[in-house]
Amino acid sequence: MTCRTHQNRWRAALSAVLCGAVAALIMVASPAKLHAQAPAGAAGAGRGAVAPAEALFTSAQAVAGRAAYQQNCASCHGASVDDGNTAPPLRGAAFLGKYARKPAADLFTYVSTKMPQGNPGSLGAAEYARIIAYVLQQNGFATGRREFASDAAALASVTLPAPPGGRGGGGGLSAGVKLPPAPKKANPLDKITPVTDALLQNPPTGEWLTWRRGFDYQGFSPLKQITKSNVNNLRVAWTWTLSPGANEATPLVHDGVMFLHSPGDKLEAIDAATGDLLWQYARILPPGVNAGNKRMISIYGNKVYMGTPTST
Numbered sequence: 001m002t003c004r005t006h007q008n009r010w011r012a013a014l015s016a017v018l019c020g021a022v023a024a025l026i027m028v029a030s031p032a033k034l035h036a037q038a039p040a041g042a043a044g045a046g047r048g049a050v051a052p053a054e055a056l057f058t059s060a061q062a063v064a065g066r067a068a069y070q071q072n073c074a075s076c077h078g079a080s081v082d083d084g085n086t087a088p089p090l091r092g093a094a095f096l097g098k099y100a101r102k103p104a105a106d107l108f109t110y111v112s113t114k115m116p117q118g119n120p121g122s123l124g125a126a127e128y129a130r131i132i133a134y135v136l137q138q139n140g141f142a143t144g145r146r147e148f149a150s151d152a153a154a155l156a157s158v159t160l161p162a163p164p165g166g167r168g169g170g171g172g173l174s175a176g177v178k179l180p181p182a183p184k185k186a187n188p189l190d191k192i193t194p195v196t197d198a199l200l201q202n203p204p205t206g207e208w209l210t211w212r213r214g215f216d217y218q219g220f221s222p223l224k225q226i227t228k229s230n231v232n233n234l235r236v237a238w239t240w241t242l243s244p245g246a247n248e249a250t251p252l253v254h255d256g257v258m259f260l261h262s263p264g265d266k267l268e269a270i271d272a273a274t275g276d277l278l279w280q281y282a283r284i285l286p287p288g289v290n291a292g293n294k295r296m297i298s299i300y301g302n303k304v305y306m307g308t309p310t311s312t
């Protein structure tokens, strides 16, 4: 292992991470920010999970409701509940914006007294309940043991929750809305500059151009943002898996690009800020030739250099 000289404890920790695999660390300036992020992660983890006790209808109701919907509602609201030509979508943000977080009685009363348009109230109460179960299922609600009641008084005390995945409240798009194209992602390779002798002699503070960073072999970064007092705020920003095998090379960093040697004689260029792969090269070794361990790669001019065997 080449990572062994440590100036102090935090640098030892950083070195250990860089040696084991490749990981980028970010500074999180204020602990408040971390707090703000935590609930979002927690909600993401529970996405799609609706406890059976909270479910609003049974799967038998939804299955029967599907047939009844196709027969009585699809002609206007569409076969997929949101693709009708003459009636509003019964799925998505606009629909849920009206009915989610409200008493289930609102939806039941509306449908059972106004629909199907032209022949309102023509279906039995249980049939309306089944159709609503199917429509709710199409909006992402889970089935459970409780039946969707077929009378408005019982449904007055049942609240339609915000559906899993956050649809219904603020999230989701209204039908027919088209998003503009996403902005083009900046690629640091587009702006990468050649590595000159002068740069190698005197690397800019944010760069790591040679094995131990400079020809004095100190392996020391002059960057000052990470200090003893804030090192405990470091968090993993991204991780990258190297191909299996022994790895001893130190990553190089130039113009925001991290160059990595990966076992089996592979070279990878990663966006150092995001962990996105920008470029890669994999040597196809002659049959029976083992790439062996590599201590280092180099960068000079507009090329990255990697030693690789031609025969055993």
Ligand code: HEC
Pocket (backbone or CB within 6 Å): 069, 072, 073, 074, 075, 076, 077, 086, 087, 088, 089, 090, 094, 095, 098, 110, 111, 115, 116, 117, 118, 131, 132
């Ligand atoms: C003949 C066409 C037609 C049929 C059949 C029909 N609907 Fe509708 N439905 C409409 C129209 C038109 C509206 C919009 C009414 C309005 O805005 O006043 C509507 C509105 C709705 C709404 C309110 C949507 C919203 O965004 O507020 C629901 C819920 C609904 N229908 C459910 C059903 C169900 C369930 C059935 C089958 C039992 C059904 N409809 C059958 C035409 C139809």
